[in-house]
Amino acid sequence: MASTIQALPTEVVYLITAGEVIDSFASVVRELVENSLDAGATRIVVYLWPQQWRVHVTDNGCGMNLEDLQQAATAHSTSKIRSSDDLWKINSLGFRGEALHSLTTLAEVEILSRPLGKSGWRVVYGNGGKAMQVEATAIAPGTVVAVANLFGNCSSRRQGLPTTAQQMKAVQATIHQIALCHPQVTWQVWQNDRQWFTICPAGTTGQLLPQILNQVRQGDLQEVKLELSHPPNSLLNLVIGLPDRCHRHRPDWVRVAINRRMVNSPEIEQAILSAFHRTLPRDRYPICILHLAISPEQINWNRNPAKTEIYLNEISYWQEQITQVIDQALRISPTNIKESVHTTRVSKLLKAAETKGGYNFNPQNFNEDHKTFNSLKAVAQVSNTYIVVEHPGGMWLVEQHIAHERVLYEQLCDEWQLVPIEPPTILYQLSPAQVSQLQRIGLDIEPFGEQLWAVRTLPAMLQQRDDCAEAILELSWGGDLQTAQVAVACRSAIRNGTPMNLQEMQTLLDNWQRTRNPRTCPHGRPIYLSLEESALARFFRRNWVIGKSHGI
The missing domain is CATH 3.30.565.10 (Histidine kinase-like ATPase, C-terminal domain)
Structure with a gap:
């Protein structure tokens, strides 16, 4: 044949x-x-x-x-x-x-x-x-x-x-x-x-991005460059959209580039998405462009003709580095505290203030001692809801409930502590799914009679609350452990409408500054509004010449 x-x-x-x-x-x-x-x-x-x-x-x-x-x-x-x-x-x-x-x-x-x-x-x-x-x-x-x-x-x-x-x-x-x-x-x-x-040409990727993504402004972005000693002569360049300012309906702007070429890397993209977890609203995705400049020996480009898929050595190492850099970029520190103003929100706020004739708040115990520098300094409380904060570049308004919610959520993530309670909390008519959910997140629950259930442990933060039963019922309605942690943090946080003295406000600000993701609450809502000194100067026309302003 x-x-x-x-x-x-x-x-x-x-x-x-x-x-x-x-x-x-x-x-x-x-x-x-x-x-x-x-x-x-x-x-x-x-x-x-x-x-x-x-x-x-x-x-x-x-x-x-x-x-x-x-x-x-x-x-x-x-x-x-x-x-x-x-x-x-x-x-x-x-x-x-x-x-x-x-x-x-x-x-x-x-x-x-x-x-x-x-x-x-x-x-x-x-x-x-x-x-x-x-x-x-x-x-x-x-x-x-x-x-x-x-x-x-x-x-x-x-x-x-x-x-x-x-x-x-x-x-x-x-x-x-x-x-x-x-x-x-x-x-x-x-x-x-x-x-x-x-x-048009730009100095960096972050400066170029607003030309391509028109709804993003320069002040909405944070750019970080990091030189790595391993592998030698490696450079990590990260451009992120700050989660309190911009995000997407789809993960279409999570981009990875290696040595000046965009590539498909599901492992790195997943690391980026995980790093933004609980910083964005539900079903929203970050804007993030990651560019790695690394030694060619670490890469095999010869995977497909389009060169968009590669083999990258030590992928878990890069995932760890990327997660750390994103965590650092999302924090508030003296290096990134002076930011561009939230142009759209600030312009609306200033117009509203101008129409109504004033901001109308009463300062409480304004501390004029500037010898001890603190990057964020509590000045006053507005409507028992917003903390007025002074910082070197201007002022912020911080919503007290969601700032405290972010603090408590990260504490719960670091230490999910369940404590015994006596007497137990008795719940009535729980479905099998609700019982299973409470057991899944670690609570000790057992039958206590006809249609009655006894809960003998609960999260430590809820121990002193009068509404323990309602809180446990909320936890029983589904979701994973992180969802439960968000629910506990939300219920335990300082309520809006609660008066706070200056020391309480400062303690909250100090704790909030140290969180890993201080820009948004675990639900993705922005925690603070920035009013830069330059924006205030424009509003109050401080650049006017006094003589001319008097008509002289």
């Missing part, structure tokens, strides 16, 4: 490879702009004509000489690696040598390029990447790649693609992701000869 296994023809192999690398407009743009970035470009312009199946990418990178241009599109030709050992030392975005060759298999490709101080050349490539036409050309230093008739020889591929609008949305998302990893680059994108969008 004749063998049915045969080697594939070269042109079939090339088509298979091309289908893995180039499958959409977004993949064309991604591969070409990554080449531009590898060439050191600081300005990249993308032109798209989707109905004509054309893409042009222009950059001001280092350019290519004639010899490199003639080899650029041949199969597996690259300047990035030389041997198998180099696969463990990859510092570039591209390294496979497949993208340009795949494009010549699926489209008409020409490249114009000129290194600084040398002549420019134009090369037209045939199927398979061979240089078919070569001529000198006038061009500014840099490179222009022109792709036409994309998927022209694969009509079924064109029919299988999403709508034009969906493809352009994917292109925009691709450029946004790459821009966040290279904030110093200027981007300009045109569609059908009209300017579509631009991205």
